[in-house]
Amino acid sequence: MKLFSGFPEGCPPTEALDPTLSVYRVIKSEQPLPEDFMSLSELGRTRKGVDPCTHFGISVFDTWEGADVARQNFPQLGEFIACGTLSAEHGKIKLTNPLTRHHTWWPCDGIDRVAPFKVVDES
Amino acid sequence: VRINLNTKEVDVRRVGSLDPTSVLFEADGPRLFTSQDADSRPLLVYLCGESMDGTDYFVVPTSAATVEGLQDGRLNVRQALGQSWGWLVSTTPDGNPTRAQVASLEDLPQAATPTSGVSLYAERMPLLTIKLTGTNLQAGRVSASVVRTAADKSIKALKKLAHTALEATSIGRPEEKIRRIYDLPVQSVRFASFEIAFGSPLPPDQLAHGEPSDKQVVGAVSTMLKSGLRWLKGDDEAPYERPTSLPVLEALAQLVPPAYGPIERVELSGSLLSRTVPYVLTRKNSASVRKALAAVAPARVAVKVHGLVREFDKDQSSFTLRNVSDGVERHCSVEGDAADVALEAFDIDATVEVVGYELPGTSDIDVLTVAIITPDYNLPSLK
Numbered sequence: 001m002k003l004f005s006g007f008p009e010g011c012p013p014t015e016a017l018d019p020t021l022s023v024y025r026v027i028k029s030e031q032p033l034p035e036d037f038m039s040l041s042e043l044g045r046t047r048k049g050v051d052p053c054t055h056f057g058i059s060v061f062d063t064w065e066g067a068d069v070a071r072q073n074f075p076q077l078g079e080f081i082a083c084g085t086l087s088a089e090h091g092k093i094k095l096t097n098p099l100t101r102h103h104t105w106w107p108c109d110g111i112d113r114v115a116p117f118k119v120v121d122e123s
Numbered sequence: 124v125r126i127n128l129n130t131k132e133v134d135v136r137r138v139g140s141l142d143p144t145s146v147l148f149e150a151d152g153p154r155l156f157t158s159q160d161a162d163s164r165p166l167l168v169y170l171c172g173e174s175m176d177g178t179d180y181f182v183v184p185t186s187a188a189t190v191e192g193l194q195d196g197r198l199n200v201r202q203a204l205g206q207s208w209g210w211l212v213s214t215t216p217d218g219n220p221t222r223a224q225v226a227s228l229e230d231l232p233q234a235a236t237p238t239s240g241v242s243l244y245a246e247r248m249p250l251l252t253i254k255l256t257g258t259n260l261q262a263g264r265v266s267a268s269v270v271r272t273a274a275d276k277s278i279k280a281l282k283k284l285a286h287t288a289l290e291a292t293s294i295g296r297p298e299e300k301i302r303r304i305y306d307l308p309v310q311s312v313r314f315a316s317f318e319i320a321f322g323s324p325l326p327p328d329q330l331a332h333g334e335p336s337d338k339q340v341v342g343a344v345s346t347m348l349k350s351g352l353r354w355l356k357g358d359d360e361a362p363y364e365r366p367t368s369l370p371v372l373e374a375l376a377q378l379v380p381p382a383y384g385p386i387e388r389v390e391l392s393g394s395l396l397s398r399t400v401p402y403v404l405t406r407k408n409s410a411s412v413r414k415a416l417a418a419v420a421p422a423r424v425a426v427k428v429h430g431l432v433r434e435f436d437k438d439q440s441s442f443t444l445r446n447v448s449d450g451v452e453r454h455c456s457v458e459g460d461a462a463d464v465a466l467e468a469f470d471i472d473a474t475v476e477v478v479g480y481e482l483p484g485t486s487d488i489d490v491l492t493v494a495i496i497t498p499d500y501n502l503p504s505l506k
Binding site: 026039040043044045046047048049050054055058059063064065066068069070072073074075076077096097099100101102 | 124140141142143146148149150151152153154155156170171172173175178194200216217218234235236237238241242243244245246248394397400
């Protein structure tokens with residue numbers, strides 16, 4: 001049984017699935033570090049007009065190109081793209097925008113978020 | 124990182140609450156969204172800075188047409204934000220605006236703004252963008268021949284690679300189907316220097332059983348082109364192996380800047396190259412390609428013959444030259460201006476002089492120039 005301590009009720013949403021895919025995340029460090037995989041909630045940040053559950057998730061993309069567009073358009077996100085393969089043990093995931101290929105990943109308690117990831121040059 | 128500007132402060136109430144009306148891009152929360160100002164007019168809001176103390180947004184007035192242009196790829200993010208002056212709006216950690224200053228995109232640090240030429244969605248990214256630059260290549264001074272050169276050379280390079288990709292498969296395609304891969308739809312043209320962006324191939328007709336899809340062919344073209352560009356632009360400490368494939372080098376030869384003339388640099392980017400940061404090709408790279416071609420290519424023999432254009436295949440952009448001065452019937456591949464002249468000669472039964480390279484092992488000619496030499500030939504408009 002996966003635990004998501006501190007998450008609001010109904011979060012992750014029931015539509016979220018067990019991940020079984022490779023995902024890409026824009027990060028600031030040349031080698032993935034724990035601080036590259038923190039949710040808005042863990043960073044103490046709030047965004048207006050957003051489902052509160054989103055604050056407990058981490059943004060990833062299911063294509064390198066999707067992550068690259070994010071990196072180029074929003075340089076504040078970071079300079080590097082890390083790729084990792086997620087499996088059921090890593091929590092829950094939901095495709096939130098088919099156009100941008102953005103997924104929200106809700107990591108469950110006790111998993112190593114960094115271990116699956118390594119920085120990649122391109123797809 | 125927060126943004127600090129020394130520009131005029133304005134009443135922050137003008138920009139409204141910055142509550143998102145529609146989120147256009149999210150990555151750890153909304154990064155680009157629409158909102159409404161205090162008078163319910165539409166705003167485009169871009170997250171440009173943040174820290175524990177709050178968030179900075181660059182906010183510009185917008186329109187439904189701009190948002191639509193962003194979403195369908197006619198405008199990239201930088202263009203949409205650069206259409207108007209706006210405000211730098213600082214908020215509290217929970218997102219309430221506290222301060223607004225007059226600002227334009229150029230006022231912001233480059234590291235806080237979108238990279239030029241990048242679409243909102245990866246699938247709307249141009250397949251290939253070619254930007255030609257040079258000291259004498261400025262807005263208002265771009266000649267038609269430069270525009271034509273950019274289009275012709277990209278077509279030639281992609282055609283070469285598309286044919287090579289398909290030769291590797293057992294099932295061929297008729298030329299009109301291959302043409303979709305190299306004669307790409309133009310997505311945008313810009314005249315500050317000169318830039319042309321090509322979109323993905325138009326939607327395919329039904330494929331025959333076993334025929335490779337456009338995606339597979341484009342993928343193979345991409346792999347070949349990237350291998351060539353990595354070699355060409357690789358650094359000395361970690362050099363990439365020189366491509367041994369003649370078509371790759373011939374495609375590169377089309378894309379590098381010419382040895383003389385107004386085009387001094389060619390910048391290539393797009394999803395075909397998996398690059399939003401362009402490869403910048405200089406005349407030094409042109410020399411490298413020429414040297415590699417000389418080492419790899421079987422000796423290319425220059426030929427100059429004259430004869431009559433008796434068949435012209437518009438789909439393949441090729442013609443058959445008969446009554447040839449050296450007695451050998453020639454199949455000639457031709458593009459651009461030379462194709463127009465050959466077609467005109469075909470129409471009026473004029474004798475032409477063809478200059479080009481004989482393709483190794485064949486009598487076929489890769490045409491450089493075609494000139495009508497029938498003595499009594501007059502310009503078509505004077506006939």
